Amino acid sequence: MREPRTAREEERQRRGEGEGSSPETRSALLDAIRGVKWPALRPVVGALPGAHHSRLRGAAPELSEYRVYRQGDDPKRIDWKLLARSDRAYIRLAEDRSTVSTLLVVDATASMAYPDLTLGKWKAACEVAVGLAAVAHTSRDPVGLVVVSGDGMRRLPPRTRRGIVGELARALDDVTPRGSHALAPAMSGIRSRIRVAIVSDFLGDAEDVRRRAGEVAAAGGEVHAIHVVADEELDPPARSFLAVDPEDASLARPFVPEARAAYLERFAAWRTELAASWRAEGLSYTVARVSEPASRVVRRVAGGALGTGRAAAPDVRRETR
Amino acid sequence: MSFAAPLFAWVGGAIALGVVALHVLAWRRPPTSLLPTARFAPDAPVHTVSPAMRPTDFLLLAVRVLAIILVSAALAGPRFPSRIQGLGRVIVVDRSHGSDGWASIDRAARSVYRAGDGLVLFDSAAHAVRSPTVDSIVAASPTRASGGISAAMVVAIRAATELQRVRDSVDILVVSPFGGDAFDGATAPIRRVWPGRVRTMRTGVPPNDTTRARPLDVRAQSGDPVAVALALEAAAPLGAVRVVRDSATAGDTAWARQGGAVVVWPSGPGDRGWNPRAAPDTAFGVTVSSLVAGSPGSPARSATVVAPFIRRAAPPPGRVVARWDDGDPAATETSFGAGCMRSVAVAVPPAGDLALTPAFRRFAKQLTGPCLGAYAWAPMPDSEVSAVLSADRARNAAQTLSVSDTRARDSTIARWLLAAAVGALVAELVMRRGAANATA
Structure with a gap:
């Protein structure tokens, strides 16, 4: 059962600040990412035709090479013109393109509801997720969503139908980031060879998430980590206050000017370690600051910015029979 | 004003001081703010944080202290002395110069004395009778010492001031033969201290009346x-x-x-x-x-x-x-x-x-002369007595005292105090919830 709204949430509702972005923002985002392609980091294996290079070679119109006819090949694939010219039988080979299912895992726990008045991290996460969903949908990739919050997980299976991006956006708008919940179980039951984009601040079960992501990648999948960071976390206010973890009220630390330097150092070291651990697994890691436009983050994720650590997957092709 | 149970007032004051002290201590804790990355801040004892006082705490503290004071004052039962309408008097009786004239002075004093009046007896010194009655005049014995009206007026003014708390107005009535030896240079200035009315009643002849030569x-x-x-x-x-x-x-x-x-x-x-x-x-x-x-x-x-x-x-x-x-x-x-x-x-x-x-x-x-110490005694003329004592003060007219019976105030004041205390407690609750929601 969903928990009743807190006074803070009611305040935001009264101010008209929804948990998601406004339609105007979404429109501007979609306009900004029009034409962006999100190619798969490695050849995919899929039956449906799509935009991504397939690991299979089939009878696609686009010619890639010829091969000597061998017993057992489909005679229909013999290039008769070449046979007439060369008096040898060759088979036409072409690269197939396939789709790749894309699953967006969005963290909607209490740590994402920061700053508490503007919900900057949550809004940024929603925009990045919607942007990636739009980019994937443009390539006719099935797009799905898993939202993890204190109320549990809400799933939208990957679909290619029209309007799926709108459904995802509405699903995100209906969510209020609250509570605490592990993120790793969201990737349970993921089929291999699926592309997963995790939009989170990774302040929860980061190790478990990374481990599960590595399993997905090892099984042939593709995992992108989008680390959402608020400007106020990178540069906290200079006043003295008692900092309390929104997901763990017992974790309270005095934040005084003398402790500020230590905090910045520790936080930076943790981010560096997190990035290094993800990249060491061959996973994609991207930092998304709240103040950064979501379109730029989407381009960086989709385009594979430098330092993402994408491992060059071996170009293994398996012929179809 | 007094309290029926002053202990409640003391306890309320102590509790209010305690609340103030707690607020001061609370100010040593900094304001709380959510920060998802709080874990990266160094772990240190909270009480070492420098104080940060929020202006809203002053208002909450004031409301709390006000509520405590109102409750304690209401429970303490404030009392206001009731006023009795009417004229009060202080009868000043001269018992100097022996007993021959004392009989007439005694009769005159008893004839004018009413229950509730103050009574001052004087000869060379004066004193106010506590809880006087008409029997106090009867019981007073004359003395041979000479009279001093200055001392008598000082005591009478004090008694009249006390009586003024429960009477609308107070007069001083001096019963004496008013000999010249009773007045001195301080009598007129002392009389001017009292803004009310002073009446005189001349009676009695000093027993050693040496103004008349008598046959031996x-x-x-x-x-x-x-x-x-x-x-x-x-x-x-x-x-x-x-x-x-x-x-x-x-x-x-x-x-x-x-x-x-x-x-x-x-x-x-x-x-x-x-x-x-x-x-x-x-x-x-x-x-x-x-x-x-x-x-x-x-x-x-x-x-x-x-x-x-x-x-x-x-x-x-x-x-x-x-x-x-x-x-x-x-x-x-x-x-x-x-x-x-x-x-x-x-x-x-x-x-x-x-x-x-x-x-x-x-x-x-x-x-065959009179007793030792006897001296020629001469009465002060009436005009001089009036000039010194009986001149009405213009301030009499301006002397306005409340004529309202305030006996009924005691019970209603406690109720109003309790009502105000309830209001303050409600305000404190609202303010506290508002502060809690603000930090939620």
């Missing part, structure tokens, strides 16, 4: 030399003087108590109580000083008789008013009530012309 009362046998000498001298002392040539009777004693001067001048060997000499001897001179003392401008006079006197007894102990030539007391005086008894041990020979000599006649006249 001599009780002696016919042809008594002392009586002859006094008659020849036309002695007319100021005041009441009685000369007895035998022993003093009970009537003489009573007369002395009432303020008269009884001169016991036995013609025989001596009165009872006198000390007989071991052996009669002869003295050849006796001197008496003036018995009219204390009179301004009146020098003391003496009279001496040189003649052989046979001394058979010594007068009883007392103040010496005459001495033999060898210094032994020849006449003494003792106070008796408001008057005195004067014992003269000068034996006048029944024969001879000693009593006819001018010296003896002056000697006898001196011995």
Whole structure:
């Protein structure tokens, strides 16, 4: 059962600040990412035709090479013109393109509801997720969503139908980031060879998430980590206050000017370690600051910015029979 | 204002101080703010954080302290003394100068005294009677000391000020013969301190009224030399003087108590109580000083008789008013009530012309003066008494005192205090919830 709204949430509702972005923002985002392609980091294996290079070679119109006819090949694939010219039988080979299912895992726990008045991290996460969903949908990739919050997980299976991006956006708008919940179980039951984009601040079960992501990648999948960071976390206010973890009220630390330097150092070291651990697994890691436009983050994720650590997957092709 | 249960007020004050102290301590904790990355801040004890005071805490503290004070004041039961409508009075009674005039002063004071009035008795000093009644006047005994109206007015003004708390207005009424000796230079300034009305009631005649010369009362046998000498001298002392040539009777004693001067001048060997000499001897001179003392401008006079006197007894102990030539007391005086008894041990020979000599006649006249300390007493004219005491003050009209009966206020004030306390508690609750939601 969903928990009743807190006074803070009611305040935001009264101010008209929804948990998601406004339609105007979404429109501007979609306009900004029009034409962006999100190619798969490695050849995919899929039956449906799509935009991504397939690991299979089939009878696609686009010619890639010829091969000597061998017993057992489909005679229909013999290039008769070449046979007439060369008096040898060759088979036409072409690269197939396939789709790749894309699953967006969005963290909607209490740590994402920061700053508490503007919900900057949550809004940024929603925009990045919607942007990636739009980019994937443009390539006719099935797009799905898993939202993890204190109320549990809400799933939208990957679909290619029209309007799926709108459904995802509405699903995100209906969510209020609250509570605490592990993120790793969201990737349970993921089929291999699926592309997963995790939009989170990774302040929860980061190790478990990374481990599960590595399993997905090892099984042939593709995992992108989008680390959402608020400007106020990178540069906290200079006043003295008692900092309390929104997901763990017992974790309270005095934040005084003398402790500020230590905090910045520790936080930076943790981010560096997190990035290094993800990249060491061959996973994609991207930092998304709240103040950064979501379109730029989407381009960086989709385009594979430098330092993402994408491992060059071996170009293994398996012929179809 | 007073409290029926002041303990509640004290406890409430202590609790309020405690709340203030807690607020001050609370200020040492910094304000709380959510930060998802709080784990990266160094772990340190919270109380080391420097204080950050929020202005809203002052208001919450004030509301809390106000609520506590209102509750404690309501439980303490504030009381306001009720006022009784009407005129209050302070009766100032002169009991100086003996008892002869005291009867009329007593009657006059009792006739004007009402229950609830204040009572001040004075002679040379004044004091206010606690919880006075009409019997307090009856029980008061006159004294021979002279009166002092200045001291009486000081005490009367204090008493009137106290009475003013429960009366709409207060008057001072002075019952006295108002002799000149009762007034001094401080009387008028002291009177001006009191803004209310002062009324006077002149009555009573001081017992030692030496303003009138009275015929000398001599009780002696016919042809008594002392009586002859006094008659020849036309002695007319100021005041009441009685000369007895035998022993003093009970009537003489009573007369002395009432303020008269009884001169016991036995013609025989001596009165009872006198000390007989071991052996009669002869003295050849006796001197008496003036018995009219204390009179301004009146020098003391003496009279001496040189003649052989046979001394058979010594007068009883007392103040010496005459001495033999060898210094032994020849006449003494003792106070008796408001008057005195004067014992003269000068034996006048029944024969001879000693009593006819001018010296003896002056000697006898001196011995038959009023009691020691008596002085010429003159009443202050009414105009002067009014000018000093009775002038109404213009401030009387401006002296407005509440005539409302405030007895009913005591019970309603506690209810209003409780209602205000409830309001303050509700306000505190609202403010506290608002602060909690703000940090939620």
